[in-house]
Amino acid sequence: MLDRGFFINGAWEMPSGLDRFEVINPANGARVGSTLLADAATVERAVIAAEAVFPAFSTTPARQRADMLHRAATLVEQRAEDMARLLTQEQGKPVSDNMKEILFGCEVMRYYGEQAVRTGGSIRPSSAPHIRNLVTYHPIGVTAAIVPWNYPIDLYAWKIGPALAAGCPIIVKSPHETPLAIAMFVDCLHEAGFPPGTIADLPGLGPIAGEALSTHPRIRALSATASVPAGQAIMRAAAGNMKRLCLELGGHAPFIVFDDADLEEAARAAHRRAFSNMGQICITVNRVLVAKSVAPRFAEIFASLADETVIGDGMDPAIGYGPVQNAGVIARMDRHVADATARGGRLVAGGGRATGSGFDDGLFYRPTVIADAPLDSLPMTEETFGPVVGMAAFDSTAELLKIANGLEYGLAAYVYSGDLERAWSIAERLDFGAVGVNVNDTSELQAPFGGWKMSGFGRELGPEGLETYLQAKHLKLRLRSMT
Missing domain, CATH: 3.40.309.10 (Aldehyde Dehydrogenase; Chain A, domain 2)
Structure with missing residues (x-):
């Protein structure tokens, strides 16, 4: 799929009347393919599909969601070489580096599949003998993600892995610069059995599609990897609807x-x-x-x-x-x-x-x-x-x-x-x-990744990566009789 559209409600579509972006190989200037660019109306259709599937998907047993993530990882591994070569033509970094990126994305999906089945609640101490305090965790609702072009497959997995593990449909604004290998990745997710509506993939521009995701009142959480100015724009846009944010922004x-x-x-x-x-x-x-x-x-x-x-x-x-x-x-x-x-x-x-x-x-x-x-x-x-x-x-x-x-x-x-x-x-x-x-890489699958100060807030990877997509509920119960 070298001239692609959008993945919404379990199918690829190619609507007319929208702008298209040409994908150019940075090594030689050759045309690689193209993608449609999503607008606010495209985002709205994806949200409607995600809302429709949320009640069933959020109550799907965690083991079933985990199995889907495992199947998706296996499918991606089987196609990793073709995906890596296409990504090199879009983004530039060597095929060997892209293979590492893609295979780590598979590890991330498997990790969050297993985290899904380990997420439970707790009984907390109470102030009186007849009171019981239960704390439970629930999927937050329809979610969204903004993925950059530098490590598009890897960071895609960082966001969709915990969202799907938690039981949240997710709408991804994938990078318009590198949308083609991502289309192969999305096909693997679909073939793994995720129900229509749980995943939408919408390449687009930040000021249009990104803003539509940030301002949408029925999207409950958004995770973005972006520059500091882009993160600030997302915060301003999301303030009106009190959307939960996880922002991994620039570094130095x-x-x-x-x-x-x-x-x-x-x-x-x-x-x-x-x-x-x-x-x-x-x-x-x-x-x-x-x-x-x-x-x-x-x-x-x-x-x-x-x-x-x-x-x-x-x-x-x-x-x-x-x-x-x-x-x-x-x-x-x-x-x-x-x-x-x-x-x-x-x-x-x-x-x-x-x-x-x-x-x-x-x-x-x-x-x-x-x-x-x-x-x-x-x-x-x-x-x-x-x-x-x-x-x-x-x-x-x-x-x-x-x-x-x-x-x-x-x-x-x-x-x-x-x-x-x-x-x-x-x-x-x-x-x-x-x-x-004495090591030149700070990312580790089982440890939280994220910034201080203007480099953002929230965490990806590790058990902390699920927190963006879950919300806590306190159930306070009074026992009528202690005998």
Whole structure:
């Protein structure tokens, strides 16, 4: 389905009169396919279908919902290679990375299938011998999700997995930039037996379809992965109907290197987390903060790794790093590099688009490192969401914490040190939702994922991931007789 429409009430439809978006391969500029763009009327039809199925689906035994999620995961696994290749053509990152993304999405669905059968209530202590307090949990109602283009299958699973496990129909505004592999994913959900109306897939634009989901009075909860400005717009739009929100927004992760760290190991870890998916990850390394005594040596190693990075079309099995997704990313990186160098930062690797054979028709940008980046420069203060990293040195723990905690972002941070006690102490004082100590990835299936400060609120993954889709009820009972 390379020219697709919407999935509503258990069927694909192609209504007329709506705008269509052309999907372009960022590696070569070739057309991949297209998608219709949903409007408010499309959202309304999906809500009506979801409301109709909610009473039956919400009371379906948890084991049955779990079995559907398991079947869907198996179907996705069977089609993962074709899905990964299509996603590479839409989004750019290598097929091998897309395979990891898709297979982790399958793990997420299986995990929440099992969480569904473990969700129970409790009997709480009471203030009198004849009173009993029961606390039970119930599906919140029709829900919605907004999924980004950087990890569309994975983050789709993060949202639909717990919603469906909880017994909530869900309407997804999938990314219009990468809608085609998602269509294959949705087919797997349908074939797994989810009733018509439980899942709707509506590619669309944030200011139109996203706003319609946010303002809709009969959608009870919405989970979105987005930028900080987009998250703020969602909050404003949802305020009128008191919709429950789970917002995972932008990040600006510091990567901290102490003088007793293994510099080679730390540099390799920073390189992978900075340039994987060309830095288009919310937990990517944006700024490297290095102890002053080892900063020159670390910069030398890190810049060398950046210069040696082989980039190209992600369809080539030998390629580990592909293009960026759109021209807007390149414009933002150029602006950040120009700002940092104008303020005195030293460009030690990269700094512009890759040119020559195999690059001219695509959106390729060299992995870029700016040493001695001023703390007020754009790479050190704004999320680049591309392969640009600023570096700065610190003298003391107090200075380090002031720099690391000094921004409005609070999603992820990383600490590398040979002294675990010191690293642990620093990690506890970092104002971030997750901290990796001597590891360059903070996501873990069984642990909560989400931000502090302007990086959002609510949590995905772990048992906490179900909380967006469940609401508590207190039943207070009086026993007539205790004999």
